[in-house]
Amino acid sequence: MKIAVIPGDGIGPEVVGQAIVVLEAVAQKFGHRFEFQEALLGGAALDVKGVPLPDETMEICLKSDAVLLGAVGGPKWDNLPGHLRPEAGLLGIRKGLNLFANLRPAKVFPQLKSNSTLKEEALGEGIDILVVRELTGDIYFGEKGRAKIPGGEKAWDTAVYTTYEVERVAHLAFRIARGRRRKVTSVDKANVLESSRLWREVVSKVGEQYNDVELNLMYVDNAAMQLIKNPHQFDVILTTNMFGDILSDEAAMLTGSLGMLPSASLGEGRLGLYEPVHGSAPDIAGQDKANPIATILSAAMMLRYSFYLEEEAQAVENAVSKVLDQGYRTSDIATPGAKIVGTKEMGSLIAQNM
Amino acid sequence: MKIAVIPGDGIGPEVVGQAIVVLEAVAQKFGHRFEFQEALLGGAALDVKGVPLPDETMEICLKSDAVLLGAVGGPKWDNLPGHLRPEAGLLGIRKGLNLFANLRPAKVFPQLKSNSTLKEEALGEGIDILVVRELTGDIYFGEKGRAKIPGGEKAWDTAVYTTYEVERVAHLAFRIARGRRRKVTSVDKANVLESSRLWREVVSKVGEQYNDVELNLMYVDNAAMQLIKNPHQFDVILTTNMFGDILSDEAAMLTGSLGMLPSASLGEGRLGLYEPVHGSAPDIAGQDKANPIATILSAAMMLRYSFYLEEEAQAVENAVSKVLDQGYRTSDIATPGAKIVGTKEMGSLIAQNM
Numbered sequence: 001m002k003i004a005v006i007p008g009d010g011i012g013p014e015v016v017g018q019a020i021v022v023l024e025a026v027a028q029k030f031g032h033r034f035e036f037q038e039a040l041l042g043g044a045a046l047d048v049k050g051v052p053l054p055d056e057t058m059e060i061c062l063k064s065d066a067v068l069l070g071a072v073g074g075p076k077w078d079n080l081p082g083h084l085r086p087e088a089g090l091l092g093i094r095k096g097l098n099l100f101a102n103l104r105p106a107k108v109f110p111q112l113k114s115n116s117t118l119k120e121e122a123l124g125e126g127i128d129i130l131v132v133r134e135l136t137g138d139i140y141f142g143e144k145g146r147a148k149i150p151g152g153e154k155a156w157d158t159a160v161y162t163t164y165e166v167e168r169v170a171h172l173a174f175r176i177a178r179g180r181r182r183k184v185t186s187v188d189k190a191n192v193l194e195s196s197r198l199w200r201e202v203v204s205k206v207g208e209q210y211n212d213v214e215l216n217l218m219y220v221d222n223a224a225m226q227l228i229k230n231p232h233q234f235d236v237i238l239t240t241n242m243f244g245d246i247l248s249d250e251a252a253m254l255t256g257s258l259g260m261l262p263s264a265s266l267g268e269g270r271l272g273l274y275e276p277v278h279g280s281a282p283d284i285a286g287q288d289k290a291n292p293i294a295t296i297l298s299a300a301m302m303l304r305y306s307f308y309l310e311e312e313a314q315a316v317e318n319a320v321s322k323v324l325d326q327g328y329r330t331s332d333i334a335t336p337g338a339k340i341v342g343t344k345e346m347g348s349l350i351a352q353n354m
Numbered sequence: 355m356k357i358a359v360i361p362g363d364g365i366g367p368e369v370v371g372q373a374i375v376v377l378e379a380v381a382q383k384f385g386h387r388f389e390f391q392e393a394l395l396g397g398a399a400l401d402v403k404g405v406p407l408p409d410e411t412m413e414i415c416l417k418s419d420a421v422l423l424g425a426v427g428g429p430k431w432d433n434l435p436g437h438l439r440p441e442a443g444l445l446g447i448r449k450g451l452n453l454f455a456n457l458r459p460a461k462v463f464p465q466l467k468s469n470s471t472l473k474e475e476a477l478g479e480g481i482d483i484l485v486v487r488e489l490t491g492d493i494y495f496g497e498k499g500r501a502k503i504p505g506g507e508k509a510w511d512t513a514v515y516t517t518y519e520v521e522r523v524a525h526l527a528f529r530i531a532r533g534r535r536r537k538v539t540s541v542d543k544a545n546v547l548e549s550s551r552l553w554r555e556v557v558s559k560v561g562e563q564y565n566d567v568e569l570n571l572m573y574v575d576n577a578a579m580q581l582i583k584n585p586h587q588f589d590v591i592l593t594t595n596m597f598g599d600i601l602s603d604e605a606a607m608l609t610g611s612l613g614m615l616p617s618a619s620l621g622e623g624r625l626g627l628y629e630p631v632h633g634s635a636p637d638i639a640g641q642d643k644a645n646p647i648a649t650i651l652s653a654a655m656m657l658r659y660s661f662y663l664e665e666e667a668q669a670v671e672n673a674v675s676k677v678l679d680q681g682y683r684t685s686d687i688a689t690p691g692a693k694i695v696g697t698k699e700m701g702s703l704i705a706q707n708m
């Protein structure tokens with residue numbers, strides 16, 4: 001099993017390093033062989049190759065079964081023109097690998113419940129949401145431009161969806177909901193946007209094929225409120241690229257433990273890209289402070305979705321849970337009375353607990 | 355002073371009724387004369403005239419100094435085609451009156467602090483945010499359409515901003531910040547959208563003219579997180595129409611008291627539209643249960659922004675605060691030990707406390 005490894009910028013290399021330590025423990029315990037090949041993306045690629053997504057990186061990814069990514073970006077590259085920014089590398093790789101579905105679980109770990117900024121009453125039975133965000137369409141990839149007009153400029157972006165694009169991500173969301181609480185909330189702005197009206201029609205139609213799954217339709221502004229009012233009502237949230245960007249981060253922050261949250265970006269085949277939800281955190285880079293758990297849990301998602309190794313995925317998730325039970329925390333998820341450890345120690349502890 | 359009154363749908367007529375009771379108390383106490391003229395919008399207009407925004411309504415509004423609106427929409431009109439939905443009436447009136455700036459304060463009233471879903475620690479020194487949302491541009495009003503393509507359909511919406519549109523709303527936000535904590539956070543998605551890059555450039559340039567006001571630039575996904583993590587960091591949030599729709603509702607829900615939140619939509623002149631942030635709540639319509647305070651505080655904003663009657667505006671706000679101090683609550687904002695009252699009694703209490 002070939003894994004392209006993209007450490008990226010900031011804390012990326014540190015957290016990816018510990019995910020590899022854990023993957024190697026998996027290999028040993030279950031008798032697998034993972035082949036790791038490093039590639040450059042984002043700022044790291046800009047510094048060496050002058051572009052955020054070198055051809056070589058695309059080639060390495062396309063020849064792999066899965067991509068493990070740390071994080072990209074940082075103040076150093078923030079003033080470059082759009083097409084040369086680290087983010088352009090990330091968008092390019094998503095589109096280039098046709099990764100149309102981004103899965104972002106927002107879950108409150110029982111051991112970390114007190115970290116949520118929400119009151120106990122609002123948390124209710126807890127938060128366990130999976131945001132399924134469309135990832136290769138919408139206003140991210142439609143035609144955009146700029147023109148001079150009398151007195152200034154005019155700039156535009158186009159949000160586009162096709163039946164096919166909505167269908168494929170909707171099917172995926174419904175299938176995943178079957179393995180969860182069988183509830184999909186599709187979020188759009190159909191009272192204003194034509195692309196949302198198409199989204200709503202297609203999702204409703206696809207939904208008819210899954211009559212064992214409940215489908216709710218919700219406007220994005222209401223969803224932003226309902227997430228705060230009663231997050232427990234949500235199981236799978238299916239939404240567009242732009243709204244998913246916003247809502248998945250809102251849901252993530254509600255858990256209070258951003259450093260724990262993994263993500264998977266999937267396409268038609270088994271090739272997927274796995275990365276933590278958090279960013280490159282340049283302020284703590286190189287200090288052995290970053291929490292590697294989000295990346296380690298991303299590696300667990302890789303085992304599940306790209307390698308179909310469910311048992312191995314659960315073994316990693318259980319090891320994380322055990323280490324939390326033992327009271328170990330990186331400083332970002334510190335709870336009263338916790339034993340604070342660094343990036344490396346957290347990685348080793350999880351590997352040992354496999 | 356001529357006020358166009360649009361009761362609208364659901365609880366609209368009830369809450370607007372109480373705002374008028376309070377405005378009449380203002381008139382009496384301060385020796386003003388308000389002339390009220392009713393107009394139809396949304397479902398109420400559809401039922402009588404067959405369109406969500408009759409020409410007559412536009413004429414009445416254009417001849418007025420301010421518009422007081424209840425709420426529009428309801429399940430009855432939810433399945434009409436886009437251009438006949440109640441929301442189309444609302445968008446039409448915003449555009450028709452050139453109301454390019456929507457002001458939405460999200461504030462936690464000290465008496466209602468316990469209603470917030472956020473923990474005390476997260477609330478910190480409290481929430482007192484003013485979202486200034488651009489209201490007549492962006493993806494709401496750009497070209498949109500739909501076409502058949504092989505195997506299905508394609509639908510699109512265009513987000514457009516011009517230098518001029520961004521300038522005027524930015525100036526307004528900076529001017530308002532001067533009367534507050536002198537901090538503007540401009541929210542966009544400049545790492546992906548061309549319209550956001552123009553937004554960011556223009557806001558930064560306008561900001562240079564207000565060097566007594568601090569300007570921060572933030573991406574929308576981060577803003578959705580920061581609102582939950584540390585809402586106290588925000589004073590004025592300046593943002594686009596689409597992002598403002600989402601973030602203002604998120605900020606509103608953080609206060610836990612949606613029924614308390616007013617809004618003002620302003621243009622170049624003094625003509626403004628004032629409406630509560632909450633919707634038409636068809637489930638409790640006609641039951642004397644709705645909280646009229648958001649509409650009453652919208653009327654206070656009208657006194658401030660359309661009539662320049664600052665003292666009168668504060669008198670209304672103080673009366674609301676006194677009634678809360680006295681322990682009166684509508685059921686949506688009930689706190690332990692409160693005296694629960696209906697829509698009408700709440701309106702009368704506020705009028706009496708002027």
Ligand SMILES: CC(C)[C@H](C(=O)O)[C@@H](O)C(=O)O
Nearest residue numbers: 087088090091245545546575
């Ligand atoms: C960096 C940025 C382009 C990206 C996005 O908007 O998709 C990020 O916010 C994310 O959610 O992965």
Ligand SMILES: CC(C)[C@H](C(=O)O)[C@@H](O)C(=O)O
Nearest residue numbers: 191192221441442444445599
């Ligand atoms: C009803 C809808 C069109 C409207 C909007 O999106 O602007 C509403 O959500 C609002 O925020 O006033």
